[in-house]
Each structure stands twice: as structure tokens, then as C-alpha cells.
Amino acid sequence: MHSFVYRANALLTLGVTVLALMCAMASLSDNLNVPSPSAHVHVLNINWFQRQRDGNDEVSLTLNISANLQSMFTWNTKQAFVFLSAEYETPKNSLNQVSLWDGIIPSQEHAKFWIHATNKYRFADQGSNLRGKEFNLTLHWHVMPKTGRMFADKIVMTGYRLPEEYR
Numbered sequence: 001m002h003s004f005v006y007r008a009n010a011l012l013t014l015g016v017t018v019l020a021l022m023c024a025m026a027s028l029s030d031n032l033n034v035p036s037p038s039a040h041v042h043v044l045n046i047n048w049f050q051r052q053r054d055g056n057d058e059v060s061l062t063l064n065i066s067a068n069l070q071s072m073f074t075w076n077t078k079q080a081f082v083f084l085s086a087e088y089e090t091p092k093n094s095l096n097q098v099s100l101w102d103g104i105i106p107s108q109e110h111a112k113f114w115i116h117a118t119n120k121y122r123f124a125d126q127g128s129n130l131r132g133k134e135f136n137l138t139l140h141w142h143v144m145p146k147t148g149r150m151f152a153d154k155i156v157m158t159g160y161r162l163p164e165e166y167r
């Protein structure tokens, strides 16, 4: 009898120790889960590129936007808002930012995607600065948690350039 209680107690102690260890490992692995989002955008086509009657340059692009933002999602994530912007310099402004596309990612399984689309919002300059212009494409995201604060981040993709001539 005595030895049975002793054994049960020893087992219980072992159980609690294992549980504590598992909790420690779980929280450690949570901290080790470093987010590693990725994004790539290919300009598949310049559909047209013109100087509009108001004197402003405007271009229509067909894009392949692919991204994997799955590591941004946790049990606490409600959804994420993403948008793609073109960013470039002109003599007047050091940063011109034009939003081209946006979307809402409702869940982790939708956070790895690629879409083939023409720019949803107009890529127009305030002036005629776009010929031969180098630009960056930046994928921004805002992650909305179920509780706690929203956070935002982005990936900058460099090395894009518009044609020298209107077409």
C-alpha cells in the first residue's frame, strides 16, 4: 500500500515535469518561428503607355504577383490587408507612391498565392516623368489580430524600369 502511493506520487511528479518541459519547448518553438515572408512580381506586359490629354503620363501593366505570407498568420490573426505600390523619384518629389493593387487575405491557407492581373488602380504620374523611369514595387501588408495591436511590414522589390517610348 505504502509503496503504491509512493509509486503513484513519483509518476505524478514525472508527469508534471514532462508537461512543464513540453510547455517550455512549445513556447520556445513559438519564439523560434521567425516569420519569413516572400514576394515576387513580374511585369508580364506593358499594355499601353501614354501621355494623357492633361499632360500626365499613365501606364497599364499586366503583373504576376506571387507571395507567401503564411508565416504572418498565427492563431491570433483575424486577416491581413495587402497592397502593392509602385515607388519612384521625380525632380519634384523624392518619393512618389502609387497604389496598383490590393487585396484581403482571410486565412493562412490563402496567404500563399499568385495572381495574374492588370493594375487595379491607375498608374499615373503627376507630370510626364515616366519614360525610362526606374521604379520599385513594394508589397505592403497590415496584419489584423483578433486581440492586440495591428502590425505592418513590407517587401521592397527593386530594379523595374518603364520603356523609353510611349506605346
Ligand SMILES: *[C@@H]1O[C@H](CO)[C@@H](O)[C@H](O)[C@H]1NC(C)=O
Pocket (backbone or CB within 6 Å): 040, 064, 065, 066, 114, 116
Ligand atoms: C506567376 O508566378 C508564379 C510563381 O512564380 C508561377 O507559378 C506562375 O506560373 C506565374 N503565372 C504566370 C501567368 O506567369
Ligand SMILES: *[C@@H]1O[C@H](CO)[C@@H](O)[C@H](O)[C@H]1NC(C)=O
Pocket (backbone or CB within 6 Å): 087, 088, 089, 134, 135, 136, 156, 158
Ligand atoms: C528602391 O529601393 C531601394 C532599396 O530600398 C532604394 O535604395 C532605392 O532608392 C529605391 N528606388 C527608387 C527608384 O525609389
